[in-house]
Amino acid sequence: MHTLVLDQGYQPHRIISWQRAVCMIFDGKVEVVEEYDEDIRSVTICIKMPAVVRLLRNIVGRKRAIKFSRINVAMRDDFKCQYCGVRHRLRGLTYDHVVPKSQGGKTNWENIVMACYGCNEKKSNRAPHQAGLRLRRPPVKPKWLPIVAFHVDPASSIPEAWANWVYWHGRLESDP
């Protein structure tokens, strides 16, 4: 069981063990936002296992750059093909250069979107309008992403209690 830590602004910050979360609660570093149904019992205490906690103090100087990676682009794009809008697992999606490399398109946040293999093939080495395709939304560099390292199936990896807090416009998934 893990606990999701939110920063002061209720953005996902990191994931820690529930034991560590309990220590932070008792140290007054975090407040409980959501609980699991499970009780934690010891001789002296009985509390609900913390599912989501929020840091009470601001994190200074710890802004992380968002890595430009397949998984992060997929999360930004909500695991949806940006042309047909169909959601896929990560393995059902591929990187697509909006402006093809052959036309000078760069490999960066502003020019890469996730596409299903069908749309990617249809688009081929063309710009979207040349292939009769239209982008669902313009690709931009996201301001933040949840930092996670899960090695489980994405669809089942998010505890129910986290749902309100981790859906940015993507689900959490492991970096393959």
Ligand SMILES: [Zn+2]
């Ligand atoms: Zn598609």
